[in-house]
Amino acid sequence: MELWQSLARWADQQPDRLAVLTPGRQLTYGQLKRRSSAIARQLDSLQSTRIGARTSDPIEMAIAFYAIAASGKTLVVIDPAWPENLASTMAASLHCKYMIESPNLTTLPGVSRLMAFPESPADDDYVASAANLSGSRDLLVICTSGSSSRPKPVVRTVGSWEESLSAGSRILGASLDQATLCPSPISHGLGLYAMVESVHSGGTFLATGKWDLNGVRSLLSQSSCTRIVSVPTILRRVLELAEPTFLSNLLVVVSGGEALHQETVQLLHEIAPMARCVEYFGSSEHSLIAYRERKPDQPASPYFEGQLFPGVRAHIHGKDSATGFGLLYIDSPFNAKGYDASSEASVSRCGKSIGIGDRAMLASGSARVVLARRNDEMMNLNGNNIHPGEVSTALESVGLPNAIVRLDESGPEPQMVAYTVSPPRSRSTLLSSLGQHLSRYKIPHRITYLRSWPETFSGKLNTAALNDQDLDIERSDWLR
Incomplete structure (x- = not known):
């Protein structure tokens, strides 16, 4: 298993280098190897094949991830931000009877808490056995943080993550000399992947485990940050609220999860002119799909158009002859096995390809993919096809960047509504x-000015919450 071999290699070559730094604690590569080895040996005696991790502490998550991986068992990530009844239900349905969790959390019913074990000397035979674990076995179960009421548990194999790390690290700027700040939740896919990517590359991972401005400022004052991985809303906060001198050494900024607004790209390059900004499109089910570099002088686009990651092939089904868009199916070595058997959800399959409802079209001989933003499908209003991205681009051109356009069908007649925080x-x-x-038919009926965007637990824009009952509205104007 390359995941364990890389940790063992870095622990031997640079045992005192920081693997993970949090506002209050630090973990070296040598400590990470020893502590995860000690816990892995304890896990060997358990009959359960699945072990949970329920923590927002990046150091606890790093130890849990490598310990569970090395033991040959499967990590089940239980989000500590979930209500206790949801966490308990998910743990039970995923057959997770043992949990490595933060001591400040209440132990879930029917679950035995596993505590951190004392460090012990490395066991060469044990490390060798971990290195030989099959890439086809289940590595982890991680739940989507989408807008559905019940999280969907996605099963990933060892091989799919190792292939993804191998293909994506260079493109996303992960390397031995990087100190990567990730101010996003460590229990979500983006944060967990960023941590493993950093450790796998031999770098230092700077993390708060969840959004915490004071924690971010503390980390930036302790270490020279050269790379950031986050979602656009949190990235924007870091750029606006952190001391600019602490970000002047940035070399790479990686944004995922949703569209990165052009004004954020411009702000980044004002603070760190030498930084390379990479935006990627992916999902828990597919891992990495496509990427593009963002420049401060790029015009706004209603679509994400990017290069497919190495090894990824895209297919379009049910293509609309008028728009060229259809359902996106991905054939990739990074693909998940699917949803856990306990879930009622299922991925759509076509041979080795899977789809989850994203809409796209292919360009440049299938080497590039043009993706409609999620929840941004073509609207039909009074017989007219309208793409929300086109309207958003027009709003940006007249001084209202980052607007989101939706069709409101709650009244007797459907109406187009634009939301903005401008x-x-x-x-x-x-x-x-x-x-x-x-x-005229493409001009929104109403524009709603918000004081702030609604957000999910992970800091992503919560488009599902865009309704007047739940929003912090400053003003609404009827345009037609």
Whole structure:
């Protein structure tokens, strides 16, 4: 198992280098290997094949991940932000009877808590056995943080993660000399993957485990940060609220999860002109799909158009002859096995390819893919096809960046609504300006100015919450 071999190699070559740094603690590569080895030996005696990890502490998660991986068992990630009844239900349905968890959490019913074990000398025979574990076995079960009411548990194999790390690390800028800041939840896919990617590459992982501005400032004051991995909303906060001098050494910024707004790209390059900004599109079910580099002078685009990661092949099913878009299916060595058998959800399969409902079209001889933003499918309003991205681009061009356009069908007639957190504009001026960019039928019926975007636990924009009952609205204007 290359995951364990890489940790063992770094622990031998650089035992005192920091593997993980949090605001209050630090973990070297030597400590990570010893502590995870000690726990793995304890796990060997358990009959259960699945072991949970329920923590927002990046150091605890790192030890749990490598210990469970080395033991040949499967890690089940239980989000500590979930309500206790949801966490208990998910643990039971995923047959998770043992849990490595933070001591400040209440132990779930029917679950035995596993505590951190004392360090012990490395056992060469044990390390050798961990290195020989099959790549086809289940590595982890991690739940999607999407908008559905019940998380969907995705099963990933050792091989799928190792292939993903091998293909993506160079493109995403993970390397031995990087100190990577990840201020996103460690119990979610992006944060967990970023941690393993950093350790696998021999770098230092700077993490708060969840969004914590004071914690981020503390980390930046302790270590020279050269790389950031996060979602756009949290990345924007870091750039706006952290001391700019602490970010001046940035070389790479990686953004995933949703569209990265152009004004954030511009702010990044003002603070760190030498930084390379990489935006990627992926999912828990597919891991990495496509990527692109973002420049400060790029025009806004209603779509994500990116290069497929090495080894990834894309297919389009049910293509619309008018738009060229259809359902995206991915054939990739990074693909998950699917959802756990306990879930009612299922991926759509076509041969070795799987799809989860994303819409896209292919470009440049199938080497590139053009993706509609999630929850951003073509709208049909009174017989007219309207792409929300086109309307968002027009709004940005008249001074309202980052707007999200939705179809409101709650009333007797469907209406197009644009949401933004930009300062309110004069209705007449806005209407006149939009008329220079859009046909009248493409101008939103209403624009709603929000004080802040609704967010999920992971800091992603919660598009499912875009309804007037749940939003912090500053003002709404009717445009037509």
